[in-house]
Amino acid sequence: MSLPSKETVLVVGATGNIGVSAVKAVLQTGRHVLAVVRNEASATKLFYHVGTTEGITTVLADLSSESGVKNIVEQVKAGKLPAFQHVYAAAGGGYSATPLQDIGTEELRQIMTVNFESNFWTYRATIPYLLHQNDPRSTWTLCTGSQGDLGARAPPALTQGALFSLANVACRDNYKTNVRFNEVYLALRVEVDESAAKTGAMKATDFAKCYAALLSSPEIRSSRVSVLSYDDLEILKYQTKVKL
Numbered sequence: 505m506s507l508p509s510k511e512t513v514l515v516v517g518a519t520g521n522i523g524v525s526a527v528k529a530v531l532q533t534g535r536h537v538l539a540v541v542r543n544e545a546s547a548t549k550l551f552y553h554v555g556t557t558e559g560i561t562t563v564l565a566d567l568s569s570e571s572g573v574k575n576i577v578e579q580v581k582a583g584k585l586p587a588f589q590h591v592y593a594a595a596g597g598g599y600s601a602t603p604l605q606d607i608g609t610e611e612l613r614q615i616m617t618v619n620f621e622s623n624f625w626t627y628r629a630t631i632p633y634l635l636h637q638n639d640p641r642s643t644w645t646l647c648t649g650s651q652g653d654l655g656a657r658a659p660p661a662l663t664q665g666a667l668f669s670l671a672n673v674a675c676r677d678n679y680k681t682n683v684r685f686n687e688v689y690l691a692l693r694v695e696v697d698e699s700a701a702k703t704g705a706m707k708a709t710d711f712a713k714c715y716a717a718l719l720s721s722p723e724i725r726s727s728r729v730s731v732l733s734y735d736d737l738e739i740l741k742y743q744t745k746v747k748l
């Protein structure tokens with residue numbers, strides 16, 4: 505099998521705090537980015553926060569539709585977009601503080617769609633493609649948050665619970681495949697650099713070290729990589745989720 509020399513990472517939620525961090529990591533490791541963006545304004549925001557357009561191909565999709573990423577994979581298969589070997593999923597951002605008993609049905613469905621379904625649909629659309637490509641370098645990374653354990657904000661907590669379970673299943677399902685699936689569990693607030701400088705959150709540039717290290721760590725598979733402090737960014741703390 506001839507493998508493409510330059511690897512490409514499909515970044516979903518690329519224009520957000522975590523997505524910008526992932527894009528920075530991908531570029532630092534000499535790979536190419538296929539960035540999913542909502543519209544041209546979001547693409548401009550991405551280039552502004554990353555500081556370059558070099559090495560980044562953007563493609564439009566609505567992540568709140570199950571056909572969003574599926575259409576991208578179809579375009580890749582048709583040769584209209586670069587083939588990708590890796591996926592980084594950080595769609596979401598819904599972070600309201602509505603008390604549990606006050607969450608209306610509409611808000612529940614909306615937050616499940618934005619924070620959970622978007623990532624699930626990304627998984628469902630991309631995994632068959634990666635398995636079929638059978639590239640041994642393939643990875644799939646999902647960013648989750650400690651809000652799912654803390655429960656301090658009900659809507660994001662509910663969706664993180666669903667994402668934890670998605671990661672558990674995907675870790676098992678891909679343990680023996682060519683796709684190195686991992687969950688990055690983040691217990692800190694990360695923001696794009698400009699905003700982090702004002703709020704004291706971790707900068708996207710710093711968090712990028714974690715994904716860069718994960719891409720270069722073939723021994724880490726079917727694991728939860730925990731980022732609880734700045735010390736966890738380069739020497740990754742991880743635990744396999746699979747007990748076969």
Ligand SMILES: NC(=O)c1ccc[n+]([C@@H]2O[C@H](COP(=O)([O-])OP(=O)(O)OC[C@H]3O[C@@H](n4cnc5c(N)ncnc54)[C@H](OP(=O)(O)O)[C@@H]3O)[C@@H](O)[C@H]2O)c1
Pocket residue numbers: 516517518519520521522523541542543546565566567568569594595596597598618619647648649650690691692693694695
């Ligand atoms: N930031 C943190 O500290 C943190 C901590 C723990 C876990 N996480 C995890 O990371 C996820 C993302 O967090 P974040 O801080 O990066 O959020 P964010 O800055 O709000 O980014 C969310 C991303 O999803 C995209 N998006 C949402 N709805 C979309 C739609 N309908 N169509 C296309 N794109 C859509 C946004 O696009 P636009 O830019 O166009 O809005 C953006 O790229 C969270 O939901 C959570 O699971 C984050």
